[in-house]
Amino acid sequence: MILSDNAYNAGFSVYTYLFKFRTNFTDFKLEKSVLKSVMNMTKFELIFEVVIRYLRPQGGEDIDFEELALFSLGLDDLGVKIFRYLKEKGIATVEEIASTLGANEEDVVNKLDYMYSLGIIDHLGRGYIHRWSLPEAIRRNVIRRITEILEKIAKLAEGGFDER
Amino acid sequence: MSDDFEVIAEWIIRKLRDIDLSAADPDRVIRWVLYSLGVKDLGVDIYMYIRSVGRVTSTEIAEKFKISPTTARRYLEQLHTLGLVDYIGREYHLTRKNVASCIRDILIPRIKSVLEDIARVAESALEKEKEERFLSRKDIDRMVLAPVRRELDRTLREARREALKEIERIFSTTKYVGPKMVSKILSRVFDTLAESLRRLGEKTYRDIEIIKIKPTYPTRGLSIIETRDTIKYDVYSEYRLERRHLEYAKEKGKKIIIRVYDTLYLDEGISPDLIDVIEEIYVFGELIGPRNIIESLRDRIRGPGEIRYL
Numbered sequence: 001m002i003l004s005d006n007a008y009n010a011g012f013s014v015y016t017y018l019f020k021f022r023t024n025f026t027d028f029k030l031e032k033s034v035l036k037s038v039m040n041m042t043k044f045e046l047i048f049e050v051v052i053r054y055l056r057p058q059g060g061e062d063i064d065f066e067e068l069a070l071f072s073l074g075l076d077d078l079g080v081k082i083f084r085y086l087k088e089k090g091i092a093t094v095e096e097i098a099s100t101l102g103a104n105e106e107d108v109v110n111k112l113d114y115m116y117s118l119g120i121i122d123h124l125g126r127g128y129i130h131r132w133s134l135p136e137a138i139r140r141n142v143i144r145r146i147t148e149i150l151e152k153i154a155k156l157a158e159g160g161f162d163e164r
Numbered sequence: 165m166s167d168d169f170e171v172i173a174e175w176i177i178r179k180l181r182d183i184d185l186s187a188a189d190p191d192r193v194i195r196w197v198l199y200s201l202g203v204k205d206l207g208v209d210i211y212m213y214i215r216s217v218g219r220v221t222s223t224e225i226a227e228k229f230k231i232s233p234t235t236a237r238r239y240l241e242q243l244h245t246l247g248l249v250d251y252i253g254r255e256y257h258l259t260r261k262n263v264a265s266c267i268r269d270i271l272i273p274r275i276k277s278v279l280e281d282i283a284r285v286a287e288s289a290l291e292k293e294k295e296e297r298f299l300s301r302k303d304i305d306r307m308v309l310a311p312v313r314r315e316l317d318r319t320l321r322e323a324r325r326e327a328l329k330e331i332e333r334i335f336s337t338t339k340y341v342g343p344k345m346v347s348k349i350l351s352r353v354f355d356t357l358a359e360s361l362r363r364l365g366e367k368t369y370r371d372i373e374i375i376k377i378k379p380t381y382p383t384r385g386l387s388i389i390e391t392r393d394t395i396k397y398d399v400y401s402e403y404r405l406e407r408r409h410l411e412y413a414k415e416k417g418k419k420i421i422i423r424v425y426d427t428l429y430l431d432e433g434i435s436p437d438l439i440d441v442i443e444e445i446y447v448f449g450e451l452i453g454p455r456n457i458i459e460s461l462r463d464r465i466r467g468p469g470e471i472r473y474l
Contacts (some may be wrong), residue, residue, distance in 0.1 A: 065292060156185065
């Protein structure tokens with residue numbers, strides 16, 4: 001997701017969206033607090049956002065470890081379905097994935113871009129490629145990319161905040 | 165996300181467009197830094213407040229920022245998960261004055277460790293898939309050997325019936341049965357049997373092809389079973405355990421358990437710092453290795469077998 005430079009516009013869009021689809025009074029109160037939070041948001045342009053979760057399986061012995069790993073990397077149900085489809089096919093286009101899974105093309109593109117930016121799939125032309133096994137991709141790409149982002153944040157903190 | 169999983173901790177890491185350090189004031193820089201780490205504005209204010217006062221409780225934070233104690237704790241928990249603050253009892257303080265060193269010394273190792281855990285979880289999924297691809301002995305017996313046995317019984321019954329029918333026909337039509345005739349009968353019996361066995365062989369081969377049985381133990385005299393936590397070696401012939409085997413186990417975070425029924429050599433290249441990965445060695449045959457390594461493993465070596473030093 002790339003946020004607009006103008007957070008106030010973003011806040012207004014969120015407000016409009018919520019107001020349009022929810023009428024319940026309790027929800028409206030919640031929406032106002034969401035709006036307030038969005039309106040107060042510091043203006044920085046977002047390039048990429050990754051979510052890492054430490055998850056615990058809830059009971060049961062039949063754990064889907066692949067799903068657990070993918071959710072831990074911030075994917076949702078659609079993301080997991082797309083990853084599995086790519087794993088089965090090796091390579092696929094957005095149109096093919098969207099029509100097979102019955103999903104919106106834009107949603108599929110967003111999920112694929114997230115997975116590509118994370119480093120668990122590859123992208124060439126119109127094709128998205130399952131090139132590495134998931135553990136290999138995590139060790140080879142994900143750890144390196146996230147460490148690089150954090151290193152950069154640390155470097156900026158050092159130069160612009162810690163020293164003053 | 166599925167209800168099958170509970171979120172214990174969560175990190176949001178953002179790659180933001182760079183800011184111009186020469187023009188930005190420290191407040192804007194820290195907001196950029198903390199927003200990059202997923203902290204919202206109020207979280208930043210709380211962080212700055214702790215920085216200015218040194219030590220603070222969640223109740224004081226709640227009062228200062230006019231939020232509920234639960235909300236205050238949620239923000240403090242996030243700062244704690246990021247390694248920026250720590251606490252003793254109810255009192256929170258900065259882990260380090262320097263944000264960069266918090267990121268480098270606490271956050272990066274923490275995230276790396278979580279990602280390594282996730283990689284291990286993903287590895288378990290691969291192992292499970294692999295296990296599912298291999299048939300168990302019971303399945304092999306049920307799907308391949310039992311039909312072959314049934315087919316073999318049927319073939320032999322048919323061959324016997326054909327042979328008896330032929331013998332009966334010959335005896336009913338021929339008065340004199342000499343050696344030539346017996347030889348002819350036996351020859352036809354064996355031909356029928358051979359043809360039946362050939363058909364049986366083809367059928368079995370087709371069945372095996374279809375279910376793709378792969379050998380799980382490719383090395384003769386050695387069985388290696390790798391599970392989530394351990395690597396189990398069963399040594400039935402001579403085998404040399406080398407440094408690379410222990411390095412592999414160490415890298416994967418697994419323990420080695422060995423059962424020696426013949427001879428196991430511990431390679432001289434194995435260094436004492438690696439032997440921690442060996443959980444147990446059961447020696448029923450012979451264990452040969454450098455004295456220092458065997459002595460260090462003494463409490464983990466069991467069984468009635470012989471131990472010799474190199």
